[in-house]
Amino acid sequence: MSIPKWTIKGVVEDFDTCGCCGRRGLKRTVALMPLDADGNEDGTAEDVAYYGTSCAATALGWRQGKVTDAARAAQVERNQRDDYARRMISTYAPLESAPVRDVARVYYSRNQHRRDMGVKASVEVAKLLAEARAILADTTTGPARPSRIEDFRRYIVILSSGGQIYLVRRVSEEETARREQAAAAQRRADEIRGSVLVVAALDSEAARTVAYADELTREWNAKAWQAARA
Known part of the structure; x- marks a missing residue:
């Protein structure tokens, strides 16, 4: 079975021109990320193509309805990641100026099992914040979202x-x-x-x-x- 050349990242309203056929005035376009020969994402936001649903269907070899459903599902997943990122930043970003003991108390109160695993709270909080900020900085399907x-x-x-x-x-x-x-x-x-x-x-x-x-x-x-x- 051939490996697809693209994966759908979501629906975009900021681009109203199809990057394939050049049609303008579209209500929305589908964000397509290129894949490498192994089927892994091969690029960044700058490499994403924005196609109308009919051109996206042709590029993927799918029915247009399947493209629309997949694009909406991908956008829902993206929105859920954004929600998670906003929760993590709102909870943990204020702790970046807190003493290590306070960071530990807050982190372990929410993640008791991690204490038992010997995980260092300050390191984990830094990882959580870096991940959350990267999620909100991703411009694949729209502008960067507030994160400070x-x-x-x-x-x-x-x-x-x-x-x-x-x-x-x-x-x-x-x-x-x-x-x-x-x-x-x-x-x-x-x-x-x-x-x-x-x-x-x-x-x-x-x-x-x-x-x-x-x-x-x-x-x-x-x-x-x-x-x-x-």
Whole structure:
């Protein structure tokens, strides 16, 4: 069986011209990464070709519908990787300025089995952050995504009486609106006998992860937010 020359990386809306036939004005194109003779990816984002679905189908020897389904599935996988990366950065990036003992406490609290394996927390956190930043810097199917602490935004998190997240909402940039948000959140928390947290993260899902983390994680999260805006 012949080895395909391309693999689908996802769907792209930033390129509206087919790199094969030159057709313009496409709503979206399919990102194709070249493969080597062994079927492994052979290139970087600069080597990716952007084809319309019909040309992509011809290049792959597939039906057009199969190309569309595969491109959407690849994009879903890419989005999931991005979500993971944002959670890791929002949780661990603030710890880069923390003492080694605090890094260890946070990492092992989330990865107890790794302590038993003799894994060094500071090394693993550095690896996690490098991987997460590389994921968000990948421009295969779109521009690089925010990944710095300076890109964090604050989120109000309302917790139920049982400690479950009831609501996550981004904090307004405007001072008056911010005070009104805080007051409204506290009223709602009082109504459900819950509590209010304010955390910093790359998006609302990452804010959930930070909110559910231990107090030390949230302490360094707050310190990093303040330092980034000093």
